[in-house]
Amino acid sequence: MKKNIKSLAIFGGNPTFTNVLPVGQLNLPDWESFERSFRGIFSRRYYTNHGPLAQELESRLSNFFGVAHVICTTNATIALMLAAKALELKGKVVLPAYTFIATAQSLTWSGLEPVFCDVDAETHMITAEAIEPLIDDNVSAILGVHLWGGACTPVDLEALASKYNINVYFDAAHAFGCSCAGVNIGNFGNLEVFSFHATKVLNAAEGGCICTNDTDLAKRLRNIRSSYGAGESVDVPVTCNGRMSEAQAAMALLALEEYPRIRQENKDRMDVYMQLLVDIPGIAFIQQKAEGAYNYQYVVVAVDSSLFGLDRDQLVAVLEAENILCRRYFFPGVHRSIPYSQNYPQYENALPVTDMLCNNVLQLPSGALVSLDDVRSICELIRFIYNNACLIKSKL
């Protein structure tokens, strides 16, 4: 517990944590299970090319999501690129400006023009109302993004896409295990893409998958994923290597078994954060509006400097000195990153909510390496910082 501001690490005091507290999930299976799985891979000598573990994972995930087809991939970025090809998209695609850069990069790789849409200040996600004015004859799809372990409004986006007879698909990298209006994420739009990166709630070290209920689309995706055409061979415009290895599938299968426990632990951390921070002025949790299940993967708050006394970057600097890593999300914004800032200068001042969020949003530590006591210490520290904000600011 800090007594006065001199005891803050940024002013020379001892850091609250001796070891650095990470932000991400970093959930790992126990070593014995991992070893058993890997011995199996070694004894079969079947390392890749849609092996038995990749096949088992696809069928388990298909049950988990309640979706007809799951196509596992090397990672989610490749999956989004395969998706754009399988949907034969042309021209422009509307996506939220407030997202991870890979969402937009997948379009650039596919020769498509991203059309950045501003987001809702409370949910941080796009809405059908904001997308509609951006749709013209050159727009072939909407690429929705489910953020922060919740869902954007997929039913509204589907209705909008069908009104204009265009495609709609989703970057669901954050939305493993979530649902909306009683339907699991994975079942919306033409397809949905999940990520199994190490910082995501389901960790396969690297990995991802595409979910779809469209059998023809699934066949095309499988053919595009493997240059040699795994499964039934159908004509596709281009092929690639987006296969998931057996090693990744082994990790993902173990992680899938652990998911209910991981989700519960995430929720426990989230509950403590919310309980201890909710009354601090200028610290706002996201208001999830959609009815449904969440994975509580990201503890995300927006910092309002006029109420809190310090701005987001000042708070990050104070916390990082205490060995509490925080992530500024998404920073810089996609439209302010190369190549988009150069190629599409029209967005410079056209996305006020996205700019506000890029400047104010902070992800606090959660995941496997963060205990409930750690969370309590972080909250106590944030309260101390709030109570002394004026003085801290004057000395920064």
Ligand SMILES: *Cc1c(COP(=O)(O)O)cnc(C)c1O
């Ligand atoms: C992590 C992430 C991706 C990329 O996933 P990879 O599996 O790392 O390629 C895409 N979109 C969003 C929103 C993400 O958070």
